Amino acid sequence: MSSVDSASAPSFRRLLPEPCGDVDVAAAYAYPQTRHRPWLRANMVASADGAAWGPSGRTVELSDRADRRMLVVLRGLADVVLAGAATARIEGYRPVRQREIFAKLREGRATTPPIAVVTRTLNIHPRLLADAPEESRTIVVTTESAPAERRRAAAEHAEVVVAGEESVDPEALIAALGARGLFRVLCEGGPHLLAELSAAGLVDELCLTVSPHLLGPAASRIVSGDTPSHTQDLELSHVLEAQGSLFLRYTRH
Numbered sequence: 001m002s003s004v005d006s007a008s009a010p011s012f013r014r015l016l017p018e019p020c021g022d023v024d025v026a027a028a029y030a031y032p033q034t035r036h037r038p039w040l041r042a043n044m045v046a047s048a049d050g051a052a053w054g055p056s057g058r059t060v061e062l063s064d065r066a067d068r069r070m071l072v073v074l075r076g077l078a079d080v081v082l083a084g085a086a087t088a089r090i091e092g093y094r095p096v097r098q099r100e101i102f103a104k105l106r107e108g109r110a111t112t113p114p115i116a117v118v119t120r121t122l123n124i125h126p127r128l129l130a131d132a133p134e135e136s137r138t139i140v141v142t143t144e145s146a147p148a149e150r151r152r153a154a155a156e157h158a159e160v161v162v163a164g165e166e167s168v169d170p171e172a173l174i175a176a177l178g179a180r181g182l183f184r185v186l187c188e189g190g191p192h193l194l195a196e197l198s199a200a201g202l203v204d205e206l207c208l209t210v211s212p213h214l215l216g217p218a219a220s221r222i223v224s225g226d227t228p229s230h231t232q233d234l235e236l237s238h239v240l241e242a243q244g245s246l247f248l249r250y251t252r253h
Contacts, residue, residue: 010066013242014238014239038184040187064245072099077105084189089124093117146162204252205251234253
């Protein structure tokens with residue numbers, strides 16, 4: 001059993017809006033009852049000075065036991081975990097592992113949420129495709145211009161969804177997930193995918209872990225890329241704290 005499932009899992013306290021200790025994280029992050037369209041929740045981590053990854057190019061230097069516990073809970077609540085292909089490669093994504101807490105969080109649903117990977121090249125680790133259980137097959141979201149041979153190879157183990165011609169259209173992407181009954185969407189980045197979703201006005205919620213580290217100017221922000229600058233107002237729903245990290249939940253204003 002993983003340490004994040006054990007009785008010694010980190011304790012979270014709420015700082016805002018009303019301070020209290022030992023928060024039920026699953027209840028605090030319950031999805032709203034909106035079944036007419038997908039609800040897109042983004043979960044990202046950043047250093048205190050705004051870096052989206054550490055010296056290795058990964059988020060491992062920013063994460064701790066509390067952040068990993070939060071990740072497990074948010075995945076357990078979600079119908080699907082959405083990520084860009086670069087993030088999946090860099091962070092070493094594999095199919096979501098079954099956790100003890102999932103039995104409670106996922107009652108009546110597949111035991112684990114599928115991973116949905118957004119990719120134009122279909123450069124995906126084979127295990128992310130082949131190792132997924134049948135009830136939670138990996139979803140590959142790609143384009144009409146993607147190499148046909150790679151699309152056919154991916155379709156042997158995963159569900160392949162075409163959502164655009166030269167690039168994946170964010171609205172078509174989210175609509176495709178909704179058409180499959182995957183309404184509780186958890187986007188784990190990376191920064192380029194989040195920028196595209198945000199620019200399209202599709203981000204309903206941002207869950208941001210602020211890690212107590214300073215990393216300097218080299219790393220990107222949690223939203224970056226070639227997407228034109230845009231503004232979206234957010235409302236702070238709560239602030240939790242555990243082991244020195246802050247967990248901010250924002251919703252669309």
